[in-house]
Amino acid sequence: MMALSKKMLEQEPSEIEMLLPWHAAGTLNARDARRVEEALASDPELAKQYAVIRGEYEETIHLNESLGAPSARAMQKLFAAIDAEPARTTGALPLSARVATFFSSLSPRTLAWSASLGAIALLLQAGIIGAVLMKTQTATFQTASLSTGTPVTRELGIAAPSRALVRFSPEARVADITALLDSYQASIIGDAKGGMFRLQFDKAMSQEELTALLGRMQREKFVNLAVAAP
Amino acid sequence: MQVLYGRHHVRVYRFGLRLVRDEQTAEDLISEVFLDVWRQAGKFEGRSAVSTWLLAITRFKALSALRRRKDFELDDEAANAIEDQSDDPETVVQKKDTSEALRECLTGLSADHREIVDLVYYHEKSVEEVAEIVGIPENTVKTRLFYARKKLAELLKAAGVERGWP
Numbered sequence: 257m258m259a260l261s262k263k264m265l266e267q268e269p270s271e272i273e274m275l276l277p278w279h280a281a282g283t284l285n286a287r288d289a290r291r292v293e294e295a296l297a298s299d300p301e302l303a304k305q306y307a308v309i310r311g312e313y314e315e316t317i318h319l320n321e322s323l324g325a326p327s328a329r330a331m332q333k334l335f336a337a338i339d340a341e342p343a344r345t346t347g348a349l350p351l352s353a354r355v356a357t358f359f360s361s362l363s364p365r366t367l368a369w370s371a372s373l374g375a376i377a378l379l380l381q382a383g384i385i386g387a388v389l390m391k392t393q394t395a396t397f398q399t400a401s402l403s404t405g406t407p408v409t410r411e412l413g414i415a416a417p418s419r420a421l422v423r424f425s426p427e428a429r430v431a432d433i434t435a436l437l438d439s440y441q442a443s444i445i446g447d448a449k450g451g452m453f454r455l456q457f458d459k460a461m462s463q464e465e466l467t468a469l470l471g472r473m474q475r476e477k478f479v480n481l482a483v484a485a486p
Numbered sequence: 487m488q489v490l491y492g493r494h495h496v497r498v499y500r501f502g503l504r505l506v507r508d509e510q511t512a513e514d515l516i517s518e519v520f521l522d523v524w525r526q527a528g529k530f531e532g533r534s535a536v537s538t539w540l541l542a543i544t545r546f547k548a549l550s551a552l553r554r555r556k557d558f559e560l561d562d563e564a565a566n567a568i569e570d571q572s573d574d575p576e577t578v579v580q581k582k583d584t585s586e587a588l589r590e591c592l593t594g595l596s597a598d599h600r601e602i603v604d605l606v607y608y609h610e611k612s613v614e615e616v617a618e619i620v621g622i623p624e625n626t627v628k629t630r631l632f633y634a635r636k637k638l639a640e641l642l643k644a645a646g647v648e649r650g651w652p
Binding site: 269271273274275277278280281282283284285309311312313315316317318319320323325326327329330331333334335337338341430431433434437443444445453 | 487488489491492495496499500503504509512513514516517520521524525585588589592593603604606607608610611612613628629631632635638
């Protein structure tokens with residue numbers, strides 16, 4: 257078994273062989289991934305080894321996923337300890353580090369969504385500006401100071417993500433809350449005040465959509481109350 | 487902090503649990519790790535992913551916890567028991583299920599080997615990130631994983647599990 261031939265067990269592995277596990281996990285850079293792909297295409301023994309590595313990869317994930325999640329005790333202990341810490345001055349982290357931290361904490365999917373929304377906002381803005389210019393432009397010469405008498409207004413087209421206030425049921429564990437947040441594509445953005453957490457959803461919603469979603473959330477087992485944030 | 491905790495605490499817990507093999511200790515670990523993060527946020531330079539930083543702190547805390555446990559609670563015999571809590575090869579082979587045997591053998595690896603297998607396969611860390619977390623050169627990362635897989639092959643072979651290769 258295992259991706260180790262007798263020859264391999266006796267000899268030092270080649271560079272490509274040692275990179276196979278990272279190729280299986282999809283964490284190689286483009287250059288190394290291409291080298292491995294080429295080697296796999298031309299070497300059946302290496303391809304066989306890679307198939308076995310895929311099996312190890314899947315079972316390692318399965319094993320780790322079976323470990324479960326910590327109880328709420330860990331979170332309670334942590335936040336009790338933080339509450340007991342002396343007050344911190346804000347802005348201790350340099351701006352560049354805070355920005356890097358923020359983007360690092362986003363999942364690749366969230367990051368991709370954010371980039372797409374930003375691109376759409378820019379396109380909409382460019383379209384609106386273009387339309388306004390086309391409308392006001394005449395065939396004759398105009399001075400820069402000429403006023404049409406009509407104020408130019410712009411809309412970004414993308415509203416801010418919707419927010420809500422939610423109170424979780426006392427028996428909710430951290431894992432339950434995390435799963436709930438994932439399923440609703442929401443994040444906790446504010447401290448608990450009066451037992452309420454401030455949530456932000458990954459996308460903007462109309463009032464009707466938000467009301468329907470909060471109604472659905474309200475019926476969740478681990479949610480006591482879900483209302484739109486003021 | 488709540489958002490950071492919500493996003494990362496499960497993986498931090500699982501990484502810690504695989505190292506210390508005790509749920510209570512692993513839960514204590516995550517509180518310590520995130521408290522450290524709270525205290526040392528200013529030291530984070532943003533050159534690596536937050537998860538890499540968190541796993542490096544977790545590893546340091548886990549090794550400290552293991553040292554404390556060995557120093558104060560366990561004699562050598564008990565420590566050896568911790569090193570290998572998995573079934574012996576004969577028991578594993580009885581399970582017949584290759585996947586289950588593979589998971590048993592993954593559990594039976596040494597702490598160094600378990601750690602590197604988990605970081606690469608489960609936590610999906612690159613060579614550079616593993617080197618940063620474990621504190622070893624990148625070439626050592628590659629060879630250590632190779633020998634971890636070699637050991638895994640030996641354990642499976644001893645358990646009589648053949649997966650058709652080599």
